Amino acid sequence: MRKIINPAPQSWGELVQRPTKNLDELEPGILETFRLVQEQGDEALLQLAQKYDGVRLQSLVTTEKEIAESEAKVPQELKEAILQAYSNIQLFHTQQAEPVKQIETMNGVNCWRKSVAIEKVGLYIPGGTAPLFSTLLMLGVPARIAGCKELVLCTPPAKDGSIHPAILYTASLLGVNRIVKAGGAQAIAAMAFGIESVPAVHKIFGPGNQYVTVAKQLVSKAGVAIDLPAGPSEVLVMADESANPAFVAADLLSQAEHGADSQVVLLTTSEEVLQQVEQELETQLRVLPRKEFAAKALENSLGIILGSRQEMLAFSNLYAPEHLILSVSDFEELMDGIANAGSVFLGHYSPESAGDYASGTNHTLPTNGYARAYSGVSLDSFVKKITFQYITREGLQHIGKTIETMAEAEGLEAHKNAVSIRLKELNRV
Ligand SMILES: NC(=O)c1ccc[n+]([C@@H]2O[C@H](COP(=O)([O-])OP(=O)(O)OC[C@H]3O[C@@H](n4cnc5c(N)ncnc54)[C@H](O)[C@@H]3O)[C@@H](O)[C@H]2O)c1
Ligand SMILES: N[C@H](CO)Cc1c[nH]c[nH+]1
Ligand SMILES: [Zn+2]
Structure with missing residues (x-):
């Protein structure tokens, strides 16, 4: 973690740049993948699964047998956890439905707006380095509440050609219509343009690594709707003397372990807190199974000492983090000043992992500063708002x-x- 003491405000613009590759660097390779998918369809996806996922697939579409067999492979305790998370996410997202309100703007001029589901949606579930079945809940639950008719799921296969049983179990709960073994830019291209095994959809949802995120941005230029740029995970923690350094380090590592291109940021007014958190990072990192990812992400990360709580808030607003944790006393005083963030965690007992899995809020969130203008996925993401008038x-x-x-x-x-x-x-x- 790069340590910076009282950086001049003129240097903040540079500090808030993420370590990810930029669009120009990735675009040529991704456009080449699009060309292959458009020209060769299924065959391109099979070849690219071999190239990027190291697997020779017999077929791209998961069979009913594979889905049925997955049920027995998911431990009961995990099924119960998935059902609890499902219920909380459902409760939170159901409340987002807007009642239809008819307004008479002038005598006899009646206007109203109704939410109508997007019929065909594509859900990308990351699986390159971890099978994120929690993401399937975050996308599938609001899609079902909205009333989307066709749910197409793409996720990278494991080396033996299988899809993680928890993804298949969750897909069954949600009644996903088609589960395709495909990851990366090729999966996004397939859902955007349509190929033999993958129907074209009207909107593509879901987070992913840099390749997936840039691919989504490129298909959106070609006219297919996307949810938002939700790339490599990130968290910014503001910590004062009341913070528990072990908790702060654990929260930073929880996002650092997602991948080498993740970034985590600690802002504090206290040099002592920064030192203690650094020590904790070292201790906790040693026993982390995904320490290679986390250690790499920490190399790209920042520990910054600032002069006041207001300065921390100003820096955070400029950074626009995907996740923001206020590990400070009196977080109420700072809360209203938050201008840019994907999702906010208040106090010392609201770990970011709660939002990742089970509290009910959505974890598909804008990264790379897009929280300045984008919101995370919600029920609204799955509907169009159609206006009506009767005069x-x-x-x-x-x-x-x-x-x-x-x-x-x-x-x-x-x-x-x-x-x-x-x-x-x-x-x-
Ligand atoms: N912002 C959010 O809301 C959010 C939520 C969950 C996860 N995430 C992020 O999603 C990401 C998941 O990444 P992942 O890699 O584990 O899985 P992934 O499914 O996003 O990507 C895996 C695919 O990337 C492609 N790929 C890998 N290396 C490539 C290369 N060199 N060239 C071209 N394509 C390549 C392959 O096709 C592979 O199947 C992480 O960065 C995580 O932080 C973000
Ligand atoms: N933190 C991720 C969003 O950036 C979501 C996630 C899924 N599983 C664990 N975490
Ligand atoms: Zn996470």
């Missing part, structure tokens, strides 16, 4: 002149006439 005869007489005047001023005579022709008829009656 009565009386209503048209009230609003007609306004429309005619504006249309005329824009020089759009046909627009004006669509009103005038009706008003003439109404005035005859």
Whole structure:
């Protein structure tokens, strides 16, 4: 972790840059993958599974038999945990449904807006280095609440060609329609363009590594909707003297272990806290199974001492972290000043892992500073909001002149006439 003491505000812009490769560097390789998928369909996915996942697949689509057999491979304790998380995520996301509210803007002019499900959605579930079945809950539960009809899932296969049983078990709970053994940019291309084994979808969801995230951004330029750029995980912790260094280190490592390209940031006003957290990082890292990933991510990470709580808040807002933990006393004082963050964890007993798995909030969140403008996945992500209007005869007489005047001023005579022709008829009656 790079240690920085009281950096001048002019240098903050550079400090908030993430260690990930930029779009220009990744784009040529990913466009080549798109070309292969568009030209060769299934065959390209089979070849790329061999190249990137080290597996020679017989078939891309998971069979009913594989799905049925997975049930017995998931321990009872894990099934119960998945069901508990499912229930909390369902409760939290169900509350996001907007009631249809009809507004009469003028007498007889009635307007309303209704959420209508996106029919075909593609769910990318990361699996390159860990089988993130929790992500399937985060995407599948709101998709089902919204009423999406067709759920297509893509996830990279293991070396033996299988999909992790917990992913298959969760997919069964959600009634996923098709489970495809494909990861990376090729999976995103397949869901965007459609190939023999993978139907084209209307919107692609889900987090992933840099390749997956850039691939999603590129298909969105080609007209397929995506949820948001949700790339390598990150967390920023603000810690004061009240923080427990062991808790802070554990939270930092929880996101560092996702991958070498993750970044974690500690902001503190106390040199002593920074030292203690560094010691804890060393101790906890030693016994971590994924220490290679975490150690690499820590090399790209920052420990920054700032002059005040307000400075910490200002830096955090500029950084716009995916996850923000306020490990400070009186977090209430800072809370309202948060302008940019994907998801916020308050106090000393709200570990980030709670949001990753089971508290109910969504863990598919904007990274790389996109939290300045994007929200994480929610029920809204799975619907279009369609507006309706019903204007009565009386209503048209009230609003007609306004429309005619504006249309005329824009020089759009046909627009004006669509009103005038009706008003003439109404005035005859
Ligand atoms: N922001 C969020 O909401 C969120 C949520 C969960 C996970 N994540 C992130 O998702 C990521 C998961 O990454 P992962 O790698 O474990 O799984 P992944 O499924 O995202 O990526 C694996 C695929 O990447 C492709 N790939 C690997 N190396 C490649 C290369 N050199 N060139 C081209 N393609 C290559 C392969 O096709 C492979 O199947 C992590 O970075 C994690 O932090 C983010
Ligand atoms: N922290 C990840 C989002 O950045 C989500 C996740 C899934 N499993 C564990 N963590
Ligand atoms: Zn996580």
